[in-house]
Amino acid sequence: MTFMKNIILSIALVFLSSMLFAQQDSLKELKMSPPGTVWLHDNIYIDMVLVTNADYSDFLYTVADYYSPETQKEIQNIPLYNLKWKKFFENLYQIGPDEKYLKQIELDYFKHLSWTNDSDKMFSYFDSEEYAYHPVINVSYEQANEYCKWRTDMVKLAYSMNTKNKKQRAFFYTNFQYRLPTQKEWEEAYAVYEVEGTAFTHPIFTQDVEWFMYTPGNVSEMLLEKGKAIGLSWNDEITKDDLLKIKTYKTPSDWLGFRCVCEILEN
Template sequence: MTRFTKYSFAAISILFLSGSCSLFEPINAKKKVKVTDSTPPGTLMLTENLYIDRVPVTNFMYQEFLDHLENYWSLTKHEKMKDLPRYGLDKNLVFKPQTGSRRLFREASLQNPQEMLTNKLSMENYYNSPFFQSHPVVNVAKKQAELFCLWRSDIVNAVYAIKSNSATQRERYPNKVLYRLPTEREMIKAQNKLERELKLLKYQGQIYAYTGDSALFSKMQDNTDQMTIMEIKEIGKNKTYNSLLNRNLSYYNQQELKTGFRCICEVVNN
């Protein structure tokens, strides 16, 4: 499978460490994402200890995950990262080359690149084309989504430790974050809350076509004040559900909905 060589997770992480962008912001984005130190990257606050992804995980995000599996992260390393210091962490311990897992990389990679997403677009072209980098990654299995959440938890906690040179600096960030798949009930509560606060954006238009507006999908990521739901199904902790829940579909019908996912983030204080 061909993957973006222009973007690497190491490059994204370095930018995040310097405060130049959020963890998952494309490095060619014109608009910088501004979030507080206490807000986990890419999320919107629901409660004091619960945050949710503003957008479904994108092709770009998933590419970074795969790059890390291939080069920097494994389940063995996951166990070792539990014992890393909470501040003053040497980034070379986290982003050390050749510490990935080829097995996990293969398992998490696109299984059938030639599968047609539409009658004009293959999975490989959708997944690899720069035009679709901010579009939701689809056709991912629950096991892959859960692995993504585990990896993301490790990296975000490590980045906090790398950015902090002292215990005082470390206090600016959450004590510990845990990314996981949301339950349908959590999604319902999140949508109800955010809709009341005018922070819920419903995108019901064409997703898988070159005739669409690719810049619009980047803007959805850049918008730190809203959560976007789309006409896709999302993998949840207990079931796969239509992310629009009880809302009527406008562009696709039920049989045409593809499956993606987003993460919910718990802040652990002890």
């Protein structure tokens, strides 16, 4: 039950964080930006920062506890507001975890990091507090997409749990999905928002961030098109002419991370 309380608290905090960022939609109705994002254009919002080890760890914890393809179906049927969360989560816990799904989204914790000369392994990078807010790496395209699905569901839960009536719910979008960005979307965000200076692999500081941040020399970022990534990573030579460099990949890599966009699907 302690873990369940922590999950409820984390969802509530996600909900509260969304209150910080507001945009006007095309109908001039006030809507709050989806958590973690900044408005890009029309119906597209983009993550301000990369997905971190801490973010992906939250995903793994919920999958180990109750989240699965089966519970995804239950979440699709929740009310838009005033969710009776205690009973709902009791039902999710009765369904239980899906061990096969957990194995699909777990990272290779014993994979060596190619930027070190010692015996550091993936587990020390992923599970250490020191690297909690560094970008998650060695994630496959399929795992990144599953994270996006999970994040969509968690935000829907947060909205349903923390709004009590139709009037409160009207401040938040009802039909949306998180996904990987297209090349065009990523390049537009780069053109519109400020870009950080070059740096070696370093943490992603999420506090006081209010715009799209890209740090050449950190990690390259997955795009919606499978096998394609954009941006310079720690193993690239940093040149101004190559800041929007397109790269290809076939397997999870320690120079590759990702961020999400949130696409609003309602009219």
